Amino acid sequence: MIQKQQHSLLNKAEEACEVLSKHIKKDNVVRIISHNDADGISAAGVVCNAISRQGGKFHVTIVPRLKDNVLAKILREKYKLFFFCDMGSASLSKMGKTRSDVIIADHHQTRDSEEPKENITHVNPHLYGLDGTRDVSASGVSYLTVRPMEYRDLSSLALVGAFGDMQCTDGITSINKTILNDGVDSGAIEVREDLKIAYKSQEPIYKALSYTFNPALRGISGDEEGSMAFFERVGISYGIKFEELGNEEKDLLKEELIKINPKIFGEVYSIPNEIPELRNIEDYSKVLDACGKNKKHGVGLSICIGDRESSVQEAETLLKTYRENLMKSIGWIKREGSIGMENIQYIYTDDKKRKKVMGTLASIGIEIEILDPEKPVLGISRMDNIVKISGRTSMEMVERGVNLGVALEAASKSFNGNGGGHNVAAGAVVPYKDMENFLNIVDEMVGEQIGA
Numbered sequence: 001m002i003q004k005q006q007h008s009l010l011n012k013a014e015e016a017c018e019v020l021s022k023h024i025k026k027d028n029v030v031r032i033i034s035h036n037d038a039d040g041i042s043a044a045g046v047v048c049n050a051i052s053r054q055g056g057k058f059h060v061t062i063v064p065r066l067k068d069n070v071l072a073k074i075l076r077e078k079y080k081l082f083f084f085c086d087m088g089s090a091s092l093s094k095m096g097k098t099r100s101d102v103i104i105a106d107h108h109q110t111r112d113s114e115e116p117k118e119n120i121t122h123v124n125p126h127l128y129g130l131d132g133t134r135d136v137s138a139s140g141v142s143y144l145t146v147r148p149m150e151y152r153d154l155s156s157l158a159l160v161g162a163f164g165d166m167q168c169t170d171g172i173t174s175i176n177k178t179i180l181n182d183g184v185d186s187g188a189i190e191v192r193e194d195l196k197i198a199y200k201s202q203e204p205i206y207k208a209l210s211y212t213f214n215p216a217l218r219g220i221s222g223d224e225e226g227s228m229a230f231f232e233r234v235g236i237s238y239g240i241k242f243e244e245l246g247n248e249e250k251d252l253l254k255e256e257l258i259k260i261n262p263k264i265f266g267e268v269y270s271i272p273n274e275i276p277e278l279r280n281i282e283d284y285s286k287v288l289d290a291c292g293k294n295k296k297h298g299v300g301l302s303i304c305i306g307d308r309e310s311s312v313q314e315a316e317t318l319l320k321t322y323r324e325n326l327m328k329s330i331g332w333i334k335r336e337g338s339i340g341m342e343n344i345q346y347i348y349t350d351d352k353k354r355k356k357v358m359g360t361l362a363s364i365g366i367e368i369e370i371l372d373p374e375k376p377v378l379g380i381s382r383m384d385n386i387v388k389i390s391g392r393t394s395m396e397m398v399e400r401g402v403n404l405g406v407a408l409e410a411a412s413k414s415f416n417g418n419g420g421g422h423n424v425a426a427g428a429v430v431p432y433k434d435m436e437n438f439l440n441i442v443d444e445m446v447g448e449q450i451g452a
């Protein structure tokens with residue numbers, strides 16, 4: 001079954017590739033629009049790399065989401081091909097405004113089963129019974145649309161996006177696996193068994209460990225002092241980088257960490273030809289994530305398409321600030337907790353720095369269980385007279401019926417807002433004055449979803 005679904009998706013992606021190739025041959029500039037997170041930036045990176053290797057030209061814009069007025073403005077531009085990555089599936093009915101060709105490479109839930117107009121090639125795993133939350137990300141779908149061009153090394157960037165969207169934390173399956181195989185076969189990706197510690201080659205080991213959230217390490221993740229205390233207890237040096245530990249210390253560390261969470265040891269994916277900062281695929285995704293969250297999409301994109309060294313330095317600084325901000329915010333959650341409702345819980349801020357990390361904080365809060373994993377979390381940030389909401393839940397709750405994408409889309413529509421996303425992670429924007437009513441509706445809907 002999976003084989004057949006994969007096949008159908010690959011066929012559709014091939015169709016998209018034919019459209020793309022036709023425009024490159026005609027020397028048309030490809031107008032690319034993508035999303036501002038790690039997945040969106042790497043998706044754009046994959047497409048840009050493929051186009052320039054084919055001798056083509058592109059014009060990219062990275063946006064936080066595809067608002068109707070933004071879409072209308074873009075479609076009025078005089079391009080012959082628009083290429084939307086990580087967005088577009090929800091705007092299918094509005095794409096009819098252009099006679100130019102349109103490619104959509106998206107992985108968000110789509111209910112639109114209607115055949116789009118013939119100038120639109122819609123590539124989305126959900127159309128073929130595949131799951132865009134787990135099976136493939138937007139960078140993966142974008143990779144599939146250029147895959148017939150045979151640049152198999154771009155599979156590594158495609159996996160960066162999948163990691164950015166948290167698709168690979170419990171192993172790589174389905175379409176992501178196909179992409180991984182392309183990478184391994186072409187030598188672009190290396191897989192080995194190792195400790196899954198974040199920023200292992202950059203940070204002193206105790207810091208690296210406290211920044212590791214996948215998997216969560218009880219008493220260590222999000223807690224620098226807890227991490228230091230752990231090293232003191234087991235008698236391993238900690239002010240140095242992992243590589244600088246002796247072999248015996250490395251073995252002991254592995255043994256002790258496995259006792260805390262066996263998932264800490266497993267497959268690690270790397271790009272052997274990358275510069276050290278980007279060699280680990282998961283670390284690479286965090287570099288792009290930090291660019292996105294700090295509105296430095298240009299820096300992220302230039303990392304993906306060429307100008308590595310200088311952009312990476314800038315991105316590393318952003319990432320460091322982001323991490324520190326995140327650690328402080330974790331302390332805030334530990335002190336204040338969340339506000340509980342019947343079926344959901346929420347955290348609220350109007351603090352400028354905290355607003356940047358609310359989605360990640362909601363997600364990490366569940367992972368390290370400083371927030372109740374049995375209640376979906378809404379991270380709410382106030383921006384003048386609107387609130388921006390980031391919803392996150394666990395896969396266990398999804399298995400019990402929770403679908404945050406559906407709940408946030410429906411609830412936000414009641415207040416002239418907008419929202420959507422995946423079952424496990426979704427977002428919305430609603431007027432500040434309607435926040436309470438919005439929360440009540442989401443609470444009720446989640447209750448219905450789990451049959452409470």
Ligand code: C5P
Nearest residue numbers: 037039164165166167359363392424425
């Ligand atoms: O915009 P997009 O769909 O790409 O964003 C998905 C978001 O959902 C990311 O922020 C990702 O980290 C989050 N996510 C999550 N847990 C999952 C899957 C996705 O927090 N299991």
Ligand code: C5P
Nearest residue numbers: 164166213214286289359360363364367
């Ligand atoms: O913000 P987002 O929902 O994409 O974050 C999803 C996950 O990515 C977090 O739960 C965390 O595990 C991981 N992450 C991280 N360090 C960052 C950003 C994200 O570990 N700087």
Ligand code: C5P
Nearest residue numbers: 359390418419420421425426427428429
């Ligand atoms: O902004 P955040 O990272 O919380 O978004 C999580 C998911 O919800 C993403 O997949 C994003 O594309 C989606 N989203 C949406 N509509 C919004 C906000 C977010 O579909 N207004």
